[in-house]
Structure formats: C-alpha cells, structure tokens
Amino acid sequence: MKILIVSPEASPYAKTAGLADVASSLARALRKLGHDARLILPCYKQIDDLGFSLRKGRKSVEVPIDGALRKGLLRQTLLEGVPIYFIENREYFHREGLYGNGKGDYADNAQRFGFFCHAVLQLLRRMDFRPDVLHLHGWQTGLIPVLLRTELKGDPFYAHMGTLFTLHDLDDAGRFPAQVLAGLGLDPAVLGNNGLALDGGVSFLKGGLHYADQISTLSETYRDELHSTEFGGDLAPLLRRRSATFHGILNGIDSRAWDPSLDMTLSRPYNVDNLNGKKANKRALQKEAGLDPEPLVPLVGLVAPLRRDKGADLLAAAWDELLKRSVQLVIAGRGESALEKQLAALGEKVPRRARVLLSNDAGLARRVFAGSDIFLMPSRVEPCGLEQIVALRYGSVPVVHRTGGLNDSVIDIDERPRLGNGFVFDQPSPQALLGALDRALEAYENRRQWLKLVKRGMTQDFSWTSAAEKYVELYRKTMAQHLI
Template sequence: MSKEEKKILFVASEANPYAGTGGLGDVIGSLPKSIAAADPQADVRVVIPLYGTIKEEYRKQMTKVDEFYVGLSWRNQYCGVYMLKNQGVTFYFLDNEYYFKRNVLYGNYDDGERYAYFCKAAMEMTARQNFIPDILHANDWQAALSVIYLKYKYHFPGTKAIYTIHNIEYQGMYGLEILGDVFDLGPEAQADVTYNGCINLTKGAMVCADKITTVSQRYSEEIRMEYFASGLHYAVRDCSYKLCGIVNGIDYAEYDPKKNKDIPANYSKTNMKNKQLCKLEVQRLFGLPESPHPPLVAMISRLASHKGFDLVRYVMEDLLQRDLQFVLLGTGEAELEQFFDNMSKKYPQKCRVMLAYNKAIAKTIYAGADIFLMPSKSEPCGLAQMMACRYGTVPVVREVGGLYDTIHAFNPETGTGNGVTFKSYDAYDMLNAVDRALGLYENQRNWKKITYNAMDSDFSWQRSAQSYLELYNSIL
C-alpha cells in the first residue's frame, strides 16, 4: 500500500479473545493486528457486538465513546459504543442487551434481525466516529448486510467493500416477506439479495462487494462446484471474476513449542528431544501404556461426519490392528461419541478418547503426538493441521480446501513436503495414507526430515496480512 494512511474497518460477529465459537473468532482476533503491524500507516479497526458472554476482565478495559438510536424499519433501537485498543487495533463493541445479552452467540430465533441491527449500527457508528473507511471488510453472513447497506443506504465516498466467506454452508437465508420489515431494504435491493426464491445475505454481499475472498485458494475454486457450494454455486460462478483465496494463519506466539507453558517440555525444530516428554504426558493423560515407540496418532476436532469421522469409523478396527496408539479430543454428534467411546473400551491399550475440549490439553496433544489425522470431506481452511506442523506432528490430510494449500506430500527422494496426503474421500485411501506415515516413522532419517519440514512451514499471520494488504491496494 502507499504510505498515506488507509482506514480499514473489519465487521464481524466475533473476535478472540473477546467472543468466539471457532475459526472466525481466531481470524478476526489475529488478522487485523497483523495488518496493523505490517503497515504502520494503516488505521485498523474492528467492530463486533457486545455480547453478554464477554468476560468482565475485558469489559474493564473498555471506554464508552458514544450512544445513539438505530432505525431498522419501524424499530428504533438503542446502541451504546464501547472501545478498547489492543496491539495497534481499535476494537468497537456495540451494546444492545435486547439483542446480545444472551447465553449463546448464534442459534436464536431472531438472528436475522439481530445481525441486521448490528450491521446497521456498525455503519452508523463508523460515520459518527468520523471514520469513513477506505476498506470495509465484512466477514460471513452475519456481517453481509454491512456490504449491502453500503451500496443501498450509506454510499460512503471512496469506500471499497470486501466480503470474506469463511464457510459457505452458512449463508443467512430468509423469506422475501421480511426484506423491508426486518432488513430495512427496499424493492430496489431485492434482485441482489434473492437466490432460489428467498433472501440470501451471502449472495447479496457477493454481488455488492468489490472483491470476494475465501480462507484458502483451493476453497475459492471448490465453491464454484455444486458439491462444495451448498447450493450457491451459480452465484459464485457469476461473481468468480472478483473471487480469490487467501490462506489463514495461526498465532505463532500462542502456538510456540519453544516457549509455551501449556506443554510439559519445550523444544525446537533443531532440537526435538523433549517432544518425547510431551508424548509420555499425553499417554499419561489418556491412560495409555507409556512408551516412546508406538507412533501416537491424534485427532482434535468437533465430531461430525464432514470432518472425516465416517471414514475413520469405517476402518477403525483395521486401524487399531496397526502398531500404534490413537487419541481423540472433541465433542459432537452423539452417535460418533458413542462409537469412539466403545472403541476406547474395546481397545483400552491402544485407543483412548476424551469427549471434551480443553485448549491446554489440545496443545499438549499437538506437542506429544507423532501423527495428526485430518481426513475432512470439506475444509475451507483448517487451522489444526497448521498447529500440528508448528509442533512437529506430521499431518495426514485429505487434499481438499485449505488442507490442499497448506500440506504437501513428503517425497523421500527430494526431502520436500510437510505431511502425508490422499485425494479420494475413501476410507481405505485414508488408511493407506496412515500406513505411509507409519512407514516414514520407522525410517529415522525420513522422519527427522519430515518433522523438520513441518516445523519449518510458514503459517504465520504476517504472510496472510501481506496478501490482504496487496488485495486492498489493488482496489483503492
């Protein structure tokens, strides 16, 4: 970007550490800070709702900077604006207890109205704060209306809009009868937001945005196909001329095997001796026999079929005939929880599960496992495979979405590659990939090289931030 100051506003429904349910919160908690660090001339700001779940320790850091009323069709709703600064980024929190003082972020009957209010309030707030952005960067369907409102209501001079799709399964679909009553849009906007006979906020934001991004290059190509697009492929194809993909990153300070206090022992890519101590701790935590030799295969994930658990389930008996140990951390579909719990009871010396999620235990598993299994059916980006690499745990992944972009098959002849991959969504192709990883494990030279390559991979937010800055500059 040029040296003159650029104003960048991220609009999103969550941002860690304040509020988050998954990958979106990680992105909005990290990417704006990395952009601010990469371009000191950029004025980077983020706006999210002030949820009732935000902890008091963060509320104490906030300052109230404004209050006003937001018109949304026939409604006139209060909005308080709170602000704090964190690592060069200004975070705004929009307060309305009627909409946001709830126990969960999503899944309410009135989510459409809640996020229509949020988007309208965000646009009003930025105008009142005298911060007309050069770049309005909206994320997922909850923020989609900010892009649509920019076109139809606010017309900020010079503002360009970017819309990022983090997961195309979630589109914000509603009946056309609430176009005006809930979303405060007139008939002139109907064509832009209509898809398959209903309101589709993701489609509307795609049409109205200057650029569309996804969270990996491969995913930007996949969602043009019906198989991956959750029905939105025709709209994606129509907008493909302004679509690109930029891979997410991970927080290198939080996931640092050299310095993390959450893991039993620290190590680096040039001295991995202490990784064995982490492995022994995982074995102790899960009640497995403590031994350095059997390769430890791990999965950390929400238990859902599209994460590849149906493949694992199909060949689990075969998998456990191998000379390995298997651990699983996560919760999800009851049927899958029951299956893996049964496997744990049937093979207590080889398979153990923890039907929960604990971030500190997850880090210990990343540090202690030898192989990380991630056979997703679809994966817009994926962060777990990057975290595994960071700790020198070799990923076995399916070549899909962000997994394809980040994990490359190890070639013993050239010594290149940071993981083991397979193409087809097939249980025995997956099992074959695990066998290949086990073969590498038995060859000390190959294993030393692939683990070094994994740890040497660059999944920092700095790289992603530079790509976004180049994208911003291309449309200004």
Template sequence: MSTRAVSWITHASIFSEAVPLAKEGGVADVLGSLPKELATLGHQVRLFLPRYGTIDVARWSLKPTGLTLAIPMSGSNHSVSVLQTSLPDSPVTVYLLDNEEFFGRHQRIYLGLDQRDEQRRFLLFCRGLLEALPGLGFVPDIFHLNDWQTAPCAAYLRTSHGYLLRQGMARIVYSVHNLQYQGRWDPSILDEAGLDRAQVFNPPGLEFWGDVNWMKGGIMYADVVTTVSHRYAEEIQTLDYGWGLDEVLFQRHPRIFGIPNGLDWDAWNPESDSHLIARYTAAEAPEAKASNRTALREEFGLPDDPGVPLVGIVSRLVDQKGFDLIEAIAGELRELPLQVVVLGTGHPRYEQLFRELAANTANVRARIGFDVALSHRIYAGADFFLMPSAFEPGGLGQLIALRYGTLPIVHATGGLADTVTDLYADPDHGNGISFTQYTPSALLDALHRALRLYAEQDRWPDLVARAMAYDSRWSASARVYSQLYQRVLHLPPR
C-alpha cells in the same frame, strides 16, 4: 473515483467473533490476528464486534464512547451503545455494540440458523455499526466483511447507507470463511431490517430460490471476494463444493481471490508454551516431543511404547471434518499398530463413536469436550495429526501441527491441499501425508503409509524439523491482503 497512491488504508474490519474477546470456532483465530498484522503494516484498523454476554466488561476494560443510538429493527427502535477497547498487545481499536436484548443476555455467540433471533441480532449489529461510524468520526476506505453474519452491511451500503461509500471512494471486501453457512431466511426478514425489497430482493442481490441469502448478497455486492485458501477459491466455483452458489461465484470469478490463513506464532510457540511438559526448538524436538508424548499417553491412560506412533485429533466432531470415514474404518483402526487420542465435541453420533472406541479398544482414547491446555499438549505430544476433512476452506489444525513438528495426515482439499505436501509424492519437500479420494479405503491407505514412514526412525528427526520450518506466520498473508486493498481502491466501483 480516487486514484491516489495509498501507503496506508483506513478500514473497518467487521466480524462476528475474534480472539481473544469472542471465540466459538477457528474463524475467531483468523479474525483476531489479521487486524494486528495489518496494523504493523501501517494500516489504520478498527474492529467491530457485538458485545456478547460472554465478553466481560471489566476483564477487557471496555469503556463507553458516549455514543448511543436508536436503531430501527422489527418495527421498534432499539438502543445500542458503543463500547471501546483495544486488541491486546496491538494498537487496534475495537468497538463493541451493546444491546442487552440482542447481545448481552446470550451466553453464546451463535444461536442457530433456525432461529429468527439469530437473523435479527446480526441485522441490528450491521445497521448499528454503520450508523455509528459518523458519530465515531471514523471514515473507512475499506469495509471488510466476513461470512453471512456481516453480509447485511453490504446490502445496507448498496442502498440506504450508500453515503458511507463516499460516492465510490470506499470499497467492500467480503471474505467467505465457510460457504456452507449462508444465512438463508424468508423474505419477510427484509421488512424487519428496513431494506427495500424492490432494491435488494432480486437475482443480482439477495434473492436465492425464493429466500433471502445473506451470503449471496455479500458475494454480489462486494467489490472483491476473498476466501481462505487458493484451492478453496477454485473449489467453491464448482458444483461439488459450491453449496448452490457455484454459478453465482463463477459470475464473479475475476474478483475472487484465495488468500491463505496464517497462524499466530506467539500463541502457538513450542519454545514458550506453558502447557507443555517440555518446551522445544526444532533441534530439541526429538527428545522433547518424546517427553511430551509420554506425558500425553499417561494423561489418556495409554501404554508408552516408543515404537508405536501416536495420532492426535483436535476437532469439532461433525460430518465436515471427515468423521464418517473414521467411523467406516473403526474396525480396522482397532487392529492398526498405532494409538489415537481425540479431543472435541460436536454431533452426538460422533461423540458416541469415540466414547465406544475408547471403552472397547486398547489403542483409542477420547476426551469429549474442549480443553485449551490439552489441545496444546496433543499438538506437541502426537507424532501425527489427523484431519480427513470432507472439505476444509482454510484449516488451522494442520498449521498448528506443523508448527509443533507433528506431521499432518489430511484429505487433499481446500487449505489442507495448499499447506500439506505428501511425503511419498515429494520426498525432498513433503511435510505430511495426504490422500485425494474421499473414501474410507483412501484414509486407511494414508494411515498405513504413515506407519511405514514412522518406521524410518533414522529419517524422522529431519521430517520433524522440516515440518517446524514451514512458515505459516500471518505476516505473509497480511501483506497479500494489504496489496489487495491497494488494488481494490483502484478498481472501478460496482
């Protein structure tokens, strides 16, 4: 094992999505920002992605590397070409694996876990990128894998492709962004992947209640495991939040680390945001936010009453995000002296809930769908931002809200608990409203507390300024990752 002092580290960041090239969820924002920050610290970072049909070759100036491989999968060889570009405004090289059948013909990043094609395409991606490394002349010290889609890399690295670990000199870091999505499938997928069942289909490896579980494999095969907040690192080791993997994670407890997500302050900057009616600094926020609020109300068809707070929601409309609580208090919500604007898409049940509220109440409006520019205007124009998530590994919305001086109202779980301090519990340092019990009554109480807080208008400018002062930049998180990479290179190999 190497014991050299490393001032820079060469590593492969292996993702299923990353902004601005490919985005379907908030994880893409994380995975597009961290490599750039690591590069500023001197690390030699290479980012690997599939070349989905949504990634336009001309727009992103994708260039052929000249490397084409025949990758065995499902009994056949599949041609995989490697394209190259850079993350905008950074020295980070991006390699994209191109195969029309598995990646190019699809206009979506994810096809759904119930589709075997979803498993095959990420297996092809994982095996393909590992076999491309020698041809690219790239020798990583760290393989940084993310979620179930890239966890097969760990299985290959511990078996057929172990030579890439260079006799224990390289390490595997595995990041869990959302434990709920584990990539389970029947064991026959191992035969298609070319993985030896005798080596990997066992309790210390991929086997989980008779199925293959790629997430479990990533956790077990990694040298260290990270999650996206301190609280979530603790929560996933418990029965309530472990999604069946709590005992597996508890076994790895000494090597599990919570590292908070950061926010791209260039992409989310109220001083230069071109989507806003009025841009602003913290000193300019009271007047500018009032102008943005007036414009936002007009856009949603709400009356402009400065005495009534405006609550914003920008979210996927799914159970995880706490919309069952909002559904349970829908009757009370109609009567509260506040307004709510919603932007999102998701489960038909919640889409219909907000359509009905928008049609039948005076104080709720909804836009079903997604609109990047409108999301910026909601963050800037709202007084409060509501995130009552049942669980939230890291959370991005509350960080954006704080950046724009919009006070979050959150359920104290995961990254929300790490970043939002309740103003009633800590008046001198609080930056939002939080509730601990996941119940409709607790959410309703939080909204009542927000109303009382908003009534203190002489105090309000200071609270907005305090929210905007919260430092969520990626630079701090990147330094922690850098320290972890240094540390893991000196741990005994698995």
C-alpha cells in the same frame, strides 16, 4: 491504509469459531505492517461476563428496525495497540450466547444483525476514522455492501469506501423470510435473483457475496471447490459469475500462541533444535490417555469435532484395519452423538492402544499436538484448517485428505520429496486413509529421514504476516475500483 474489520465475533472478547481468531489476528498483523487497522463487533453479554473493561463513548446512533428506533452506543478498548470498537444495544446483544441459546438460533437474528450493519455505517459518520476499506466477515455483516450499493448509493461520504467480504463457511448463510427486509429499511428490489433471494427467502450471506467489491475465502483450493455445486451448493453459480473478483487466501496462525517452546500446558517445552521435550510429551500423553508407555510405537493423534464433514466416520470405518498396524491412537473432540458413541466403544475394546477422549479442552488439544508423532485430519470439507498447521509447528506430521486448506498447506512428500511436509490422500474413503497412513508409518521407520521431515514442518512460516500482505493486495484492488 485505513481498514475497518467488521466481524460478529473476535478473540478474546467473543468467540464461537475460528472466525474470532481470524478477525483479531489479522488486525494485529495489519498494524505491524504499518496500516491503521481497527475492529468493530457487537457488545455481547459475554464480554461483560468475562470481565473486560470497555470505555463508554459519547457517540451513539438510532436505527429504525421494524418501525421502532433502536439505539446503538459506541464503546471501545485497545488490544495490543489495535483500537477495538463495540456496538452496544442491550435488547439485542445482552443475552446468553452470541447467535442463540441451547434451544436454537434467536428468532430475531435478522433484526439483530440488520441493526448491527446499519449501526456500523451510521457510526462511521460520527467517528474520527474514515476507512478506505471495510473488511467484512460472516453472514452477519452481509447487509453492509447491500446498503452501500443501494440505500447509500450516491452518498459522497461512502463514495470511496471499498468492501471486501470474506466467506468463512457456507453452512449458515443467514437465511430469513423475505418479509424481514421491509423492517430493515431495504428496498424490495434487492430480492432479485442476483441480490439476496435464495430458496424463497433472503440470505444475508448472498447479499455480501453479490454486492461486495471483492470477495475472498480461506484458501485457494476451497475457492476453486466452491465453484462446483458439490461444495458451493445453490451459491455456486453466483461464485462462478464473480470468479474474477473471488480470491483464496490461506489464513495464518498466531506464532506466539502456538509455540511448543513457550506452551505452558505441555509437560515439557521443546523446539526444533532440541526435540527431547517432544519425547517427554509423548510419554506424558500416553500416561494421560492410559496407553502403554511405548516410546518407539508411532502415536497417531486427532483433534477435531467428531462429525462426518470432519471425516470421523472414515476413521470409525477404518478402525479395525488401522489397529492391525503397530500404532497407538489418541482422539480428542466432541460432535455427533452417534459418532461419539461409536468411537468411544471402539476405543474401549483396546484401551491400552487407543483412547477416545470426548472433550473440547484446549489444553488437552495442545497435549495431543505435542505428544503425537502423526496427526490425522481426514476432513471431507476444510475451508482452511488450523489443526494441520499447528500439528506441523508442534512436530506432528499430518496425514490429510486433499481438500481446501489441507491441500494448500500439506505437501505430500512422495509427490515432492524436497518440499513435502506430510502425506495426502485423494478420496475420502477408509481405504485411501489407510493407504496414506501406511506410507507415513513406513517413513517413520527411517528415523533420520523422519526427523528431517518433522523439522521441515516445524520451521515453515504459517504466520499471519504472509496472509496479511495478501489481504493488503486485495484492499488495494478494492480501493482501485473506487478511483475509476
């Protein structure tokens, strides 16, 4: 099967969020399954700044945007056997930041990514690769299924090319004034309520969700949650209508990148058969954070953006009650200014028992995963979540709110003793959080059973292979729609 993954970012070339890791990890996993998977993204200034060497291609296209022809040049490289293509237009993409600068989003993002969508489709005619399926990620690719179903409808070159659109996050729907459509070569008819129209303007995300053959999101539970207005907002009715073609697939992690036996940022490597290294990492984290060196006191870690949607306010509200327990806390992350200040001030009251480290340092995050006994993740909304899966792999037992990917990856041990790998609470409240943590602390006292729980989590398979196999099933469904 031939698959082209179209993404606005991909690791290690350009990254602002987990989407970048998904795009490149999925491409590698698909190649390992024997499929011809390739990846295409814009050629940002960041890629040159990082020193990546890209081969300049001879193929180029010209796309009319706002009445002027914009040239797109194809460049490429290989990433662990995966062909990676880049569309270069220095006017649009040779800037600081992928989508904006410190002052906000770029005002011409509709033109930038409208150009990208057009250029991807035009370049396919000139490449030696004709995909069976276009796997589209993010609002920035949302115009591709729109173009295929409207402007390019009936073109035999694209007739058997299927589209799968993956929804990562509803926070940014790619919303723009309706007048941008004319400059992007789109028929105003696509503004209909079932097309791109949203809140008096247009949404590239809605276009992808409406026109793609199949759509997916990052977990089964999040898929179900998006059917409700509480989670899906004004896109919930569309997602309900598309329920039969809307799927949830829990993303995996790169099991090589997240391996405590190979992690060079840790004080000492360890694995499921020898957990002495985890004890050493706990001591090292306590020293780094300035906590008392207490080997038997459970150390609770949290690595997350300090925002309300991630439940940081729940932790702040539960703080005084939490510290009545015999625990230590290490929190790492940055986020909303008010929550940063509140949590940092709380940490300063008991510096030998709790420390709030206002940092997004990746090495620090890994040391928290390795050094903590319990990992706290009280997110109100979590489409997939990576941290709880990494915590399991690093032997830190997760305590999570029952939502999205957290519900699909963490099984409450009291509900399913033979399969449980953590502790889950149902309501996003300080009381519910403390209740689940109390159950974890009680379990921690039984060292034999606790080690059994830790090892169960460390040996679970959350690799990309399983997720890739599920995506292949969706690709086949997508292709089948074009054989009718």
